Amino acid sequence: MSTFETIDDAGLALRIRAAAKRGLLCAPGFGDPVAAALIEAHRRLGCARVVVVVDGTAQAARLGYGHFDAVGQLAQAGVAVRVAPGLRLGTLIVDEQGWSFATPPLLVDATMEQAVAPNAI
Secondary structure, eight states, rough: OOBBOOOOOOHHHHHHHTTTSSSEEESSSOOOOHHHHHHHHHHOOOGGGEEEEEOOHHHHHTTTTOOOOHHHHHHHHTEEEEETTTSSSEEETTTTTEEEOOOOOOOTGGGGGOOOOOBOO
């Protein structure tokens, strides 16, 4: 049975840090806590076991889908980042669990930094 959950950057980072085998994050963007967790997972699990796909366009940044600096941190740490312009829905897979989530851009809903409404399943 699926349950609705609330996932924000802190929740993403917590789940990524719990990865024992592998992690995949596809999202329009993310912030520093997620970048730090991905870098740590990359170092701990190896580059083939951590996959990151992000929108990565200037438009996504202008709308408030994450922070470009966070994506830059991954590149500096050697984490491979795949770019998918227009990506708006998120997917997180950690080991044998997966979540699908949507976060509105901060331009539309700045309150999502302190999310309390369900946005994931």
